[in-house]
Amino acid sequence: MNTLREVFDPNFLLRNSVYISVVFGLTCPLVGVYLVLRRLVFMGVALPQISSCGIAFAFALQGWGLLPHAHETPGEHTLAFLGSTFFTLAAILLFSLLARRGCGSVEARLGTAYALAWAWSVLLLVKNPIGEHGLLDLQKGEIIAISNFELAMTAGAFSLVAAALFVFRKEFLLVSFDPDMAISLKKNVLGWDAALFLLIGLTISISVLSAGPLVTLGFLLFPPLTAHLFARTMRQFALLASALGGVTALAGFCLAYRWDLPVGATDVALLGAIYALAALARNTLARGHISIFGHANQARRG
Amino acid sequence: MDNHSDTLLSLEGLAVGYGRQAVLEDVNLRFPRCSFSGLLGANGSGKSTLIRTLLGILPPLAGRIAFVPTNGGDPVLGYAPQRESLDPIFLLSSFEVVLMGVCGRVGPGRFIDKRERAWAHQCLEQTGAADLSGKQFSELSGGQKQRVLIARALATKPDFLLLDEPTSGIDVAVKQSIMELLRRIHQEQRQTILMASHDLPAVRRYIGHVIWLHQGKVLEGPTHELLAPDRIEAILDF
Numbered sequence: 232m233n234t235l236r237e238v239f240d241p242n243f244l245l246r247n248s249v250y251i252s253v254v255f256g257l258t259c260p261l262v263g264v265y266l267v268l269r270r271l272v273f274m275g276v277a278l279p280q281i282s283s284c285g286i287a288f289a290f291a292l293q294g295w296g297l298l299p300h301a302h303e304t305p306g307e308h309t310l311a312f313l314g315s316t317f318f319t320l321a322a323i324l325l326f327s328l329l330a331r332r333g334c335g336s337v338e339a340r341l342g343t344a345y346a347l348a349w350a351w352s353v354l355l356l357v358k359n360p361i362g363e364h365g366l367l368d369l370q371k372g373e374i375i376a377i378s379n380f381e382l383a384m385t386a387g388a389f390s391l392v393a394a395a396l397f398v399f400r401k402e403f404l405l406v407s408f409d410p411d412m413a414i415s416l417k418k419n420v421l422g423w424d425a426a427l428f429l430l431i432g433l434t435i436s437i438s439v440l441s442a443g444p445l446v447t448l449g450f451l452l453f454p455p456l457t458a459h460l461f462a463r464t465m466r467q468f469a470l471l472a473s474a475l476g477g478v479t480a481l482a483g484f485c486l487a488y489r490w491d492l493p494v495g496a497t498d499v500a501l502l503g504a505i506y507a508l509a510a511l512a513r514n515t516l517a518r519g520h521i522s523i524f525g526h527a528n529q530a531r532r533g
Numbered sequence: 534m535d536n537h538s539d540t541l542l543s544l545e546g547l548a549v550g551y552g553r554q555a556v557l558e559d560v561n562l563r564f565p566r567c568s569f570s571g572l573l574g575a576n577g578s579g580k581s582t583l584i585r586t587l588l589g590i591l592p593p594l595a596g597r598i599a600f601v602p603t604n605g606g607d608p609v610l611g612y613a614p615q616r617e618s619l620d621p622i623f624l625l626s627s628f629e630v631v632l633m634g635v636c637g638r639v640g641p642g643r644f645i646d647k648r649e650r651a652w653a654h655q656c657l658e659q660t661g662a663a664d665l666s667g668k669q670f671s672e673l674s675g676g677q678k679q680r681v682l683i684a685r686a687l688a689t690k691p692d693f694l695l696l697d698e699p700t701s702g703i704d705v706a707v708k709q710s711i712m713e714l715l716r717r718i719h720q721e722q723r724q725t726i727l728m729a730s731h732d733l734p735a736v737r738r739y740i741g742h743v744i745w746l747h748q749g750k751v752l753e754g755p756t757h758e759l760l761a762p763d764r765i766e767a768i769l770d771f
Contacts, residue, residue, distance in 0.1 A: 267622070268620075268622055268623060270620070270622070398642045399641060399642055401636060401639070401641075401642075401645070402636075402641055402642075404623075404633075405633050405636055407623075408619065408620070408623050408625065408633070409614065409618075409619060409633065411585070411588065411590050411612065411614055411618070412612055412614065412633060412685075413636075414588060414589055414590050415588040415589065415590070415610045415611075415612040415689075415695075416636055416637035416689065417589075417607075417637060418636070418637075459622075459624075462624055463624060463669065464624055464625075464626065464629075465623070465624050465625060465629070467624070468624050
């Protein structure tokens with residue numbers, strides 16, 4: 232309780248980190264819901280790493296003297312955002328084109344992209360004296376140095392993403408559930424898919440920029456996977472995933488602060504533990520349900 | 534088929550398939566309004582490919598699909614897909630699935646109003662699935678899912694109802710009840726229906742016109758003529 236009071240103190244030095252963690256926790260699962268529904272969990276694994284590679288590439292361009300140095304934070308931030316967004320959206324476009332042409336399996340494509348993105352992130356980092364320090368922290372998931380500018384940008388962009396997902400939920404759900412039906416209703420399926428993937432790409436780029444690929448991956452996948460075990464409706468699914476993400480982000484931050492651990496890794500470990508416990512509880516409940524009915528049937532027969 | 538002035542849809546020299554590979558070529562057919570046609574043939578004969586082309590999901594490889602405008606506008610197509618194509622991971626109630634049928638009349642970002650919701654309920658009632666409204670679609674039996682999907686197709690207020698294998702994988706009694714439902718919709722609402730099926734015994738009593746796909750060829754005619762025992766033998770031999 233004391234830790235909670237401390238992290239919410241207006242004078243707390245890392246307050247922006249707390250706020251941004253909660254914003255991630257609330258928003259990333261809303262996007263992750265669509266990755267789970269469209270069975271694109273592997274994409275949720277690969278894209279944050281590709282986005283991270285984009286940031287490393289943007290800084291490498293500076294290191295190689297191909298781009299002027301941006302000494303002030305907003306300039307660096309913009310450069311990293313452009314690199315991250317460009318790589319993420321280009322990867323989504325490439326995956327879509329390859330899927331359309333039926334080149335190889337989805338798992339092979341995403342696995343290859345993930346491994347290559349990771350390798351290139353490391354290679355670009357070790358040879359880049361400018362971006363190396365900050366980016367290595369990012370890879371580890373350290374959510375510490377969050378400026379007011381970063382917080383405002385992230386909160387603003389995530390609000391837009393959440394609003395778009397809410398306003399156009401009918402269209403996103405229709406093209407995800409039954410694209411053939413959507414075409415027969417004269418809906419622009421390609422356009423709605425592009426809009427959805429643009430929102431997914433934007434969320435991933437911004438998340439990776441502030442918290443790194445590990446945290447992004449954790450919040451994209453674990454809360455929706457956990458929520459799906461208990462939700463009965465799509466509304467429950469989205470709200471439960473988002474609430475779980477927000478609460479875990481706060482709890483993870485408090486634990487990390489109290490025991491001096493990296494925030495990102497703590498968040499993801501906590502999300503994983505919650506998922507495992509939830510799956511166990513769900514299985515136990517399901518077995519209990521069956522045995523209750525089994526006993527009832529036996530009693531009726533008796 | 535019957536008289537030209539009453540045609541809802543005509544296919545002229547149509548070739549359908551995937552990529553550059555044609556499954557059916559030179560298909561020439563006309564569908565009169567209020568007809569109940571069965572698109573018959575073995576698995577892989579091109580039934581679903583033809584339906585998907587009519588719906589605009591697949592582009593035609595050659596030829597022309599001409600819908601005769603209804604009330605000055607493009608005809609609305611109601612579609613009931615094969616139920617296995619819908620992923621059970623979606624946590625949708627039967628009512629929410631039917632509600633998707635009204636989306637063609639509701640603009641992007643707009644809420645579905647009370648009138649459209651009432652219409653979706655009415656469609657569930659028409660197909661005898663009103664009691665399934667609150668149940669999860671993924672947990673329904675094959676026959677129940679089919680009723681919900683037909684309700685969804687009706688919710689579009691269609692000029693032409695296209696059904697892909699609505700009787701496959703369900704037991705005989707349920708098959709019969711689905712076919713009775715379609716006959717009632719056809720007769721009471723004067724609905725034009727095209728239904729793909731590989732199950733000749735289940736559908737022959739209900740359809741008025743047969744389109745038979747066999748080894749890339751298209752044969753058509755009134756049910757009583759085309760499905761006469763001697764004609765069937767000849768068809769299967771050619």
